[in-house]
Amino acid sequence: QAITRELLLTGNDQLVDAELAPVRRDFRPPADGQLPVRNVVVILMESFAGRFVGALGSGEGITPNFDRLAEEGLLFSRFFANGTHTHQGMFASMACFPNLPGFEYLMQTPEGGNRFSGLPQLLSARAFNDLYVYNGDFAWDNQSGFFSNQGMTRFIGRGDYVDPVVADPTWGVSDQDMFTRAAEELGQLDRGKPFYALLQTLSNHTPYALPEQLPVAAVEGHGALDQHLTAMRYSDWALGQFFDKVRDQPWFEQTLFVVVGDHGFGAPEEVTEMDLLRFHVPLLLIAPGITERFGSHREVVGTQVDVVPTIMGRLGGEVRHQCWGRDLLSLAADDPGFGIVKPSGSDQTVALIRGDRVLVQPKEQPARLYRYRLGREPAGERLAAAEDRPQLLRQLYAYLQTATASLLANTSGDRERDAVPLASADGPTEPPRTPSQARKASEG
Template sequence: MFKGLLFFIRYFLFWLLFFFIDRLIFLLINSKKIAAVPFSATVATFYHALPLDLSMTAYIVVVPLLSYVYWLLSGRKIIELKWLSVYNKVLIVLFSIISVVNFNIYREWGSKINAKAVGFAISTPNEALASSASSPIALTISMLALLVVLGFIIQQWIVQRKLTFEAVSIWLRLLVVPVLFAGTFLLVRGGLGGSPINQSMAYFSKEQVLNHAAVNTEWNLLRSVLAARKASSNPYLYFSRQQAEKYVKDLYTPAKDSTIHVLKTDRPNVVLFIIESFTADLTKTLGNEEGITPNFDTLINKGVLFSKIYSSGSRTDKGLMATLAGFPTLAAGSVVKWPDKLQKLPGLSQPLFKNGYNTAFFYGGESEFDNYKAFILSHNYQKLVDRNDFKIKGKSPWGQFDEDVFKRQLSDLNKEKQPFFSTTLTLTNHEPYVLPGRPRFGSDDNKAKFKSTAYYTDSCINAFLNTARKQAWYKNTLFVFIADHGHVLPKDRVDVFVPERYHVPLLFYGDVIKEEFRGKKFTNVGSQADVAATVLAQLNIPATEFIWSKNLLNPYTKPFAFFSWDNGMGFMNNKQCVTFDNVGKMVLYNSNPKDKDEATHVLNAAKAYLQTVYQQFIEL
């Protein structure tokens, strides 16, 4: 009987060693982030990782356990375990692939591989491949080979290939069986505590990269996949429903309903550009970067700039919903995964269509990506142009280059009846940062490529406007520019919880703007989700259905912005910014730690905001 138990001990030891190696590689890859961290804290990562590692190993051991129990009760004395070697090798290869994918996802997203990433790869494999093209291929292949080879060698050394049963009574065998099942269950659950095991049990440090390293990659993915199927319970309950809703209501109750009208007319054409990864850091005006967006910086001096705007999230799907639907992010969740709920959200195109606007959406990629098409076609966009509508296919991995999309949009606008609302979602500034011509800043690394594609998109915007100025409709057109989200580049903002990572420009531009407002900068804090209410207010169209969007040109509007990432959130107003990790239950960033009262107020607002918006999502 002891030999049988020794089999499980050795089996657990093997998988714990595998996860140890995986974690060690993760830390080495992210060594720059922990260069200033004490060595003892880094070593502590491996200790705090044990609960989740043991839980994941217990999941793995279920199949060998069932086999073991069968042979234990059957009376066989010697069992060959050749099949177990195959079982382990399959898992080693699978887990190694998951690990190297996780390395690259963490580099780009600042979070571990999750259900969203898997769904992305399954539903849109071509886009997933395009997105991964900027990953370091040699390093990825090397790490994959290393994990697989080491896994095979250690398995050969530790895991038994033959099982020998001692001669013991059937009653003792029957007694051992429930003990084995109970032990496995407790390891899966994480013990006898009132709360089952979760990611926060691995969190121990103020350094997020150490917490993320301690969370078992495969366990995290499994939990994420299971959680993604649930949209019926609110994981962000911090207050009573009444308290949370009161917090939010106070945020959206201006002292007075007023609007600064910056336009000459209340029925201009509206052309909205949602620009891929066009972070404020790219500009000279907001990011102090020279020469990347010279044309956009020129436009700023002639338009109306909202200088303290923050994206709702860090991915395009979240930015699109924030801009067009005025709907904030859900931290770990995304409303685009539920088309039935997606269709219940308002859309900026709807009130414009009802007020006589002709509406169209232009995108150089696949409109089916992340259910964009489901939203567009259910929200009164009369025309949708995507990569499938171009006779000459672009050579970008994503589809058409920005210049092709802008040319098609111009051609269609010249035939369109006014007033019109035309939306463009650009994509050339997306990884792997492929250009149709010579890169302005070279292509030595991703930073140079990113700056080059941003420069290219900036030049395409300039070319579009130069051609548009020759058209009769130009003088009656408001151009609105905003990014879909911020970016880690070009300033290497690797921490997903710093507010600068979400800072994006919002610009109103065009001859339709009154002369006294050209070159004006509004400096109150605002959100990407505020575009809908702000634009509609300029057109004297009610925005009552956009309950999460506020009018930035109402001087009595309370200034604030909410943003979130996987299981984390941030909130800021004109005084302070606080970001918070929902798993570790810890403050990650505080712009003014001396003002504790304001920090508490800001954090409570963030919690109430996420709780309330997620509750609305459930009830859609």
């Protein structure tokens, strides 16, 4: 717990209820970090891999609209998904909880019934209206159950579209249908009260439900990736259309837009045996005054669990939360940032990313430390010896153990009456890898 708290708490945090919850704190963002916004729109982009984003160094021309938007906002170049499936991107970005070994399908487990200190909880307490617009069926991955339990109330899914451009029997409607409906719904939400919304794309996912007449040129020359990159280019086009529609709306200049990929996908290159390119995604913040205050580019490392604290820092005001991330825009200048990631499913490899290095811990094998490079020519270089390797390993184990114990004790949200105090750990050991192992660890 002490190691985890040292990782997460900054000079703007004051730990509270230390005997009950591991990272509950009062966060007081710097006054000069607040932006003149009252609304929040999070756009979770399906399979929006950083490797193929022009603003992050790609030369393939897949994302001209995102690249144009990046010129008016703040882009994070070392940002990563916590997992490699969409549902992990959902709960990490909105519920502020990491992807843990043994709980990769959190939204479908009993522990997913917990309340988490995420955007729905924090902004519902401030009387924000809410909206979730999605192409597909909210029954998938228990999205409706999970997010209803977190506090969201307004859902627009595949059965709510009239005469969509695409009506695919597997996935639902196209991204342009989703964004068109989202623009309409957001205009109706602008009725005096502040609002937050989650808009989630889907077209860039097999079997790629795209219009017969594509509004963009098909991608060629990338072999097996051609169809995937064509779908990504189409999603990028739909994103651009959305911003063109809403830019003149009265609520636009009062809104913080957060555009983030849910995960990446494999590329010809492979960065470490866990392949960071499957995790590397863009994070783009667009809001009035953001570039004047924070600039247009940041290299600090972050993951999706940092999204909620970063949003709360821009809204301003003290907030009590227990997110497993930090406000990326109120860190000390010499803080390189960190992130802990894990692939989906049965692969129990975990990794700690810090600055330009990544410590990869495969199951029952020695950890390996790399220096990595992203952008146009991504690569990884094995570091045979490093003085801080033991410290990085302790931090990785501590974070995973503490988060797992908190999940099992239900002390990561606002339902505390049934919670039990957390057992303290004597030191770093193997991180829990299955629910049964995790429960044994949390029991001491």
